[in-house]
Amino acid sequence: MGGGHASFRDGATVDHAANGFDPHTIARDFDWGTTRRLASGRVLREWELYAVNKEIEVAPGVKFAAWTYNGRIPGPTLRAREGDRLRISFANASTHPHTIHFHGIHPAEMDGVPGVGAGEIAPGGRTVYEFDALPAGLHLYHCHVRPLAEHIAKGLYGALIIDPADGREDADELVMVMNGFDTNFDRANEFYAANTIGFAYMDKPIVARKDQLVRVYLVNVLEYDLVNSFHLHGNLFHYFPTGTGTQPSELTDTVMLCQGQRGILEWRFPHPGRYMFHAHQSEFTELGWQGFFEVVG
Amino acid sequence: MEAGGATSDELRAERAGGLPAWLLGLLPLLLIAAAIGAFVALGAPGLGERRGPPAEELAVERTVLRPGTIALTVRNDGPDAVRIAQAQVNDAFVQFSGVEQPIGHLQSETVHLQQPWVEGEAYEVALITSAGGTITHAIPVAVETPATGLSFFGLMALLGIYVGVIPVALGMLWLPWIRRIPPGWMRAVMALTVGLLAFLAVDATLEGLELAGEGAQAFGGATLVLIGAAASYLLLTGVSAWLAQRREAARAAGASGVNLALLVAVGIGLHNLGEGIAIGSAYSIGALALGAFLVVGFAIHNTTEGLAIVAPVAHLRPSLGRLALLGLIAGGPAVLGAWIGAAAFNPSLAAFLFGFGAGAIVQVIVQLAPSLRDGAGRTLHPTSVAGLLSGLALMFTTGLLVSV
Numbered sequence: 001m002g003g004g005h006a007s008f009r010d011g012a013t014v015d016h017a018a019n020g021f022d023p024h025t026i027a028r029d030f031d032w033g034t035t036r037r038l039a040s041g042r043v044l045r046e047w048e049l050y051a052v053n054k055e056i057e058v059a060p061g062v063k064f065a066a067w068t069y070n071g072r073i074p075g076p077t078l079r080a081r082e083g084d085r086l087r088i089s090f091a092n093a094s095t096h097p098h099t100i101h102f103h104g105i106h107p108a109e110m111d112g113v114p115g116v117g118a119g120e121i122a123p124g125g126r127t128v129y130e131f132d133a134l135p136a137g138l139h140l141y142h143c144h145v146r147p148l149a150e151h152i153a154k155g156l157y158g159a160l161i162i163d164p165a166d167g168r169e170d171a172d173e174l175v176m177v178m179n180g181f182d183t184n185f186d187r188a189n190e191f192y193a194a195n196t197i198g199f200a201y202m203d204k205p206i207v208a209r210k211d212q213l214v215r216v217y218l219v220n221v222l223e224y225d226l227v228n229s230f231h232l233h234g235n236l237f238h239y240f241p242t243g244t245g246t247q248p249s250e251l252t253d254t255v256m257l258c259q260g261q262r263g264i265l266e267w268r269f270p271h272p273g274r275y276m277f278h279a280h281q282s283e284f285t286e287l288g289w290q291g292f293f294e295v296v297g
Numbered sequence: 298m299e300a301g302g303a304t305s306d307e308l309r310a311e312r313a314g315g316l317p318a319w320l321l322g323l324l325p326l327l328l329i330a331a332a333i334g335a336f337v338a339l340g341a342p343g344l345g346e347r348r349g350p351p352a353e354e355l356a357v358e359r360t361v362l363r364p365g366t367i368a369l370t371v372r373n374d375g376p377d378a379v380r381i382a383q384a385q386v387n388d389a390f391v392q393f394s395g396v397e398q399p400i401g402h403l404q405s406e407t408v409h410l411q412q413p414w415v416e417g418e419a420y421e422v423a424l425i426t427s428a429g430g431t432i433t434h435a436i437p438v439a440v441e442t443p444a445t446g447l448s449f450f451g452l453m454a455l456l457g458i459y460v461g462v463i464p465v466a467l468g469m470l471w472l473p474w475i476r477r478i479p480p481g482w483m484r485a486v487m488a489l490t491v492g493l494l495a496f497l498a499v500d501a502t503l504e505g506l507e508l509a510g511e512g513a514q515a516f517g518g519a520t521l522v523l524i525g526a527a528a529s530y531l532l533l534t535g536v537s538a539w540l541a542q543r544r545e546a547a548r549a550a551g552a553s554g555v556n557l558a559l560l561v562a563v564g565i566g567l568h569n570l571g572e573g574i575a576i577g578s579a580y581s582i583g584a585l586a587l588g589a590f591l592v593v594g595f596a597i598h599n600t601t602e603g604l605a606i607v608a609p610v611a612h613l614r615p616s617l618g619r620l621a622l623l624g625l626i627a628g629g630p631a632v633l634g635a636w637i638g639a640a641a642f643n644p645s646l647a648a649f650l651f652g653f654g655a656g657a658i659v660q661v662i663v664q665l666a667p668s669l670r671d672g673a674g675r676t677l678h679p680t681s682v683a684g685l686l687s688g689l690a691l692m693f694t695t696g697l698l699v700s701v
Binding site: 006007008009010058059060061062063064181183184186190198283286287288 | 380382383384385388389390392393423425426427428429430431
């Protein structure tokens with residue numbers, strides 16, 4: 001591999017089929033749920049989420065006993081329109097109590113924290129989280145059972161996108177949940193990635209079109225490290241923190257996010273070719289969190 | 298109280314139903330083998346699967362740095378097989394070769410990591426197992442491991458001669474002096490010798506225990522040092538008893554002193570083997586500043602060992618050849634040790650050899666002890682106590698000149 005790009009041993013990758021998910025699919029997989037119109041004329045959007053223990057191959061040959069929503073990490077990227085009524089049926093099919101705590105605006109009893117509303121959902125238990133899709137922007141959800149760090153680090157998180165009522169400009173959209181895995185339980189990560197599998201977008205770049213608008217929904221859920229970041233090569237992007245505003249806060253090529261922070265990135269590639277993107281903490285980069293865009297004419 | 302006047306032998310034969318003794322000895326072994334075979338064949342009935350995840354334990358036994366690569370020789374000292382899936386150096390994934398298959402219990406494998414390491418910098422290697430565990434190994438200061446060519450062995454030999462052979466030979470030059478001193482003084486010299494040796498025994502034991510901690514614990518760890526000490530003590534005791542027997546048969550007057558000198562030489566030789574290993578391994582990892590100071594320090598430190606060899610033969614007239622042989626036995630192993638330490642260092646083996654050296658020295662002390670007795674038969678009289686303390690002090694202070 002001398003001189004080649006960074007990779008796991010011998011450029012190998014994990015068995016995505018055995019994992020049941022592929023970072024390339026996850027990046028463009030937006031789950032709009034099932035909808036029906038309520039008598040009031042509003043859209044009711046429904047999802048079934050379940051927590052389940054699952055062994056994931058986080059790097060070639062390295063198995064990790066993960067906790068997942070719907071058997072994948074990150075969990076499904078839930079997508080709705082501002083003002084929809086959201087109903088998420090949650091079943092706990094794992095061996096530990098879990099919840100789903102959504103970021104956004106909702107009543108206290110729908111907050112998915114222990115001791116409030118349905119509180120912790122015991123193994124075998126179920127509950128329904130129901131609230132309005134507010135505000136428009138990029139949010140996230142994760143388990144909120146103690147010990148928090150463990151419940152998050154093991155994989156119980158996902159993105160929640162609420163589109164503005166009047167929508168966004170058409171774009172090639174991608175979701176990237178920046179995460180890591182502490183496989184030896186020393187409260188420090190051995191593996192870093194966007195969408196779970198390190199180097200996945202190095203071994204096989206994300207294909208983008210020249211001059212087309214690219215929109216990345218970027219969420220940081222990384223446990224144990226204080227911050228994470230996203231850096232794009234050869235281009236600058238407009239950054240919309242939390243995706244709640246219409247005016248970008250900055251035209252930049254690097255943003256820094258603490259855990260739970262998220263934002264929307266928009267740009268167009270004026271030149272074809274391969275452009276790296278990665279955390280601008282070299283350690284995270286070297287430990288898996290890096291990828292390529294392959295821009296085609 | 299045997300009944301009926303039968304002898305106990307007759308009774309024993311009767312109870313065994315006339316079976317030959319060899320069969321009686323063999324029968325339990327066969328039964329045990331059959332039971333173990335059945336137990337394994339049935340898959341350990343009633344015990345089920347192991348509880349908990351596999352225990353992954355690897356000990357790094359040897360580190361070799363060559364330009365662009367770091368090679369770690371690891372040994373599995375845990376009960377379960379360990380599969381190395383990925384490797385990191387200083388928090389970055391690296392490419393590596395070797396360890397394609399899981400490493401079984403007590404098996405050893407070498408991992409060759411591709412790393413453009415820089416001399417003088419520190420590195421931490423993390424081998425990641427298939428279960429996500431990490432085996433970390435620190436390289437405090439990266440220095441290229443010397444290639445083991447002819448010139449390298451020559452250098453190690455020279456080092457061994459400088460720190461082992463020459464100082465011992467110089468120390469033996471005290472022979473004419475100790476021949477002329479009165480018996481009281483002689484006892485003091487012998488006590489000094491015992492003091493020197495006692496220091497070496499403690500020193501070797503502690504160093505051995507330290508090394509034992511680094512090696513694969515499945516080989517016994519600290520037990521290796523004690524086994525080594527017991528083995529050499531018993532071996533030397535056996536040899537000295539055998540020599541004493543021969544001496545009596547031959548009625549060779551005065552051979553006792555020669556035998557004693559030989560034993561002291563062997564004991565010191567085994568100690569110097571350990572010292573050579575320490576020097577050689579320190580050299581190979583770049584932790585040894587070669588130079589005049591080191592050699593001078595060891596020379597002063599080890600010169601006293603020459604005195605210990607000649608003290609028992611002071612009243613004899615050993616030939617020059619015999620003295621040279623004694624010196625070689627005591628000092629020569631430093632050369633061998635330096636080779637082993639630099640080219641094939643293994644902490645478990647080194648720990649055993651340090652223990653071996655310590656046991657030999659203790660045996661020599663036991664042999665020398667009678668020569669401390671004064672006219673009243675006391676061993677710890679003021680003169681000998683002064684000699685012992687001087688010996689300890691001498692070793693301690695000259696030891697400050699060298700640190701390996």
